[in-house]
Amino acid sequence: MPTKTYHIGVEATMEIIGGKWKSIILCHLRHHTMRTGELARAIPQISQKMLTQQLRELEAANIVARRVYKQVPPKVEYSLTDYGQSLSGILHELCVWGEDNIDRREAAGESITLLNRDDV
Amino acid sequence: MPTKTYHIGVEATMEIIGGKWKSIILCHLRHHTMRTGELARAIPQISQKMLTQQLRELEAANIVARRVYKQVPPKVEYSLTDYGQSLSGILHELCVWGEDNIDRREAAGESITLLNRDDV
DNA sequence: TTCAATTATTACCTTTTGGTGGGTAGGGCA
């Protein structure tokens, strides 16, 4: 197999939490285990396709655990793995920095809103 | 103007440091002010177009400062702004987490290489 | 019988992102 080469650590991190949705999903899972529909309601802009696709990728990277209950209608829960928890601090900082960034831009006259702050 | 709406802080952060190149560029600028060509050599995979494009966007977000010397041939230096420095801790953690991620994957048998570790 | 509930898949399309190869500027220098 061809060796995968990284030049700097952050490349690997961004491959895992980068993209439009992964960091948002992880920030929610940081607080509680959540069902699929619960995540979808927490992230109203995401489509069902993107939600499951991103969750699959996070699962493959061993960041997120998927637990299926044998029920009808189906029940599936997602949570951070132990390894995924190691991202928790970074995710929190990313949230806080973004909140501050939005505050600054608003103070600078930009028309901008933040609906939810990281409540932990 | 239409109000820009974010649902969670991390969205705003990722808009600024997300994408394939921005976090890599910032990790380098974290250590020293660098000239354009110096950055290009430090990130050999990047094209000239992407390098300047990403730097322009980081400049617009007030994360990176661009200093032009009136010389021929041209000399341009990039550095983190004071505000950009506020990302330094996060960038470092992103590097370190990625290094650990690569170590784990290698230990798990994946064929994978990391050329440079964050030396600070 | 028909529907509601929940998760997930698929095909198809649009948008965004990134890559390539060319060109410009303008003073120094052979």
Add this chain to the structure above:
DNA sequence: TGCCCTACCCACCAAAAGGTAATAATTGAA
């Protein structure tokens, strides 16, 4: 004269990411 150096801009193309909409599966409840 002609070429070098550095930064960087543009036109064009390819690839990746993301969006939309329709559909499956299953079983208890109306």
